[in-house]
Amino acid sequence: MTDAALSLQNAADQRAIGALRRKNAVWRRILRDPPAAAAAIFLFAVVAAAILAPWIAPFDPYANNMRLRLCPIGGARCPDFLLGADNQGRDMVSRVLFGLRATLGMGVTAVVIGGGLGALIGLSAAYFKRLDQPLMRLIDVLLSFPSILFGLAIAAVLGTGLTSLVIALSVAAVPSIARIARGAAQSIMQQEYMEAGRAVGLGDAALIWRYLALNCWPTILIYMTLQLGQAILLGAALSFLGLGAQAPTAELGSMAADGRKFLSIAPHVSTIPCAAIFLVVLAFNVLGDALRDALDPKLRQ
């Protein structure tokens, strides 16, 4: 590598560090906002609980015991089950922990796949100007199409199940991330170091990866996080309809659907997973709003 290229890379590194430092300032601002701080701490705890579910769950989420069927919260039949038991006498605490794991896992996978694809499209659109129009029209079409219809169509084609669900959620995550990535990349395309990189003879791949992608990723990552709440909500709705995770899988949406039949005699079976989804999505949205406010001057178009 020539000296010029090295010093250029240093400049890019400096910028990346600067961006990170600014992000730290953003985080500090967010944590000073009490609801957002609470949401951040809550999400941290939830993610930790979901990851550690196999180790911290008090019971096996699939071990049924018909004698404890529909045991209410605090019922005398099931003193060890803090949140009661479901229609097959399974411990609700363990099921919710595993359900969180499945639901979050599905959301994260979808956002990573869909967001990665979206980022690729957005960066390509910004870098190769000729691709901009066709790619962005495609994204507009995707964006205007209700994501639940993707869910239905994909479930119709591939059959119901977690795989179809994750594919549907990924497709749904592509367009908005592509837009954000394109916006971020376009502003970086204006920077002098892009021209300088080209002048020292770097190829397209190196320019896109080392200069464009590395400078855009903080923005893209933040938006991917914001998409998680939506992905989880949509995934839970599709699972609730019976188009996603299938019984006996512990997944919050399908658990809520299972409990529906026992609403009048044992409301806790569906209320607990519903409340869990609500709190997680709420936390993502509160945090997302705070992030958007904190980043507003930079991201407002």
Place this chain on the structure above:
Amino acid sequence: MIGFLLLQVVPTDPATVVAGPSATKAEVEAIREQMGLDRPLWVQFAGYLGRVLQLDLGRSMISNRPVVDEIALTFWPTVELMLACLIWAVPLGISLGTLAARRRGTLIDRAIMALSVMGVSVPVFWVGLLLIQYVGGAGLLPFQGRNGPIWTANGLHSIILPAVTLGAVFVGPVARMTRTSLLETLGADYVRTARAKGASDWRVTIRHALRNAMIPVVTLVGLQIGFLLGGSIVTETMFAWPGVGRMAVGAITSSDFPLAQGAILILAVGFMLVNLIVDVLYAYLDPRIARS
């Protein structure tokens, strides 16, 4: 087209589904030939396009009735449900948003915004379950099916719970968008002029600012129709409401491909029509758009 292509790569064989589990191989083949499934894909697609243009969407594999008839039966209940939701949720959302913007930074504002975030975050099916549990369970209102058209007393009763469920997740986004948009317009020069000329506070807000603030709100309502569609599919399924969404879900879970295809097609077309209506509404709200 997307609908057709997607449904063509199905791993499940439609002929087997129609024939039923006890059919012999020869019977399955006969049905395959009868349905035209043995012909090349592009022939099937050309035929499909031609038939869609003639409103022939095939027959349901389960009920064996034409898909168009099934859709005709379910279409109006879905429209009815959406209108019943919009009719209370949009005005309420706009009012709450206006109130929040006028009382910016106060406790009222914060409370309305907190409610709106909660509305965006709550799963539709939870709202429905709670209503079924507390209102339906207490025998106050029906929560199973549609008891007639909306203009009859029974029909009106049966639509209340589904419409409240669906609208509950819609008020939040509308309120929030109204607030943001109104705050921007309230800072505009012509609003200051109106105020300088001595117009009262609320008159300025409603006559001068709100109408201009409505454009992003209409956009949002248009865009959120997709979101509403998702909500209505869940709501219809929960309340056994005989609409297109419930039919689509049922068709998918029972592998009734022509019906699923038709239902998804009609949902997509309906969505595009609503977007068209939104574009026309713009022109009404902002005459500048009509001229350009």
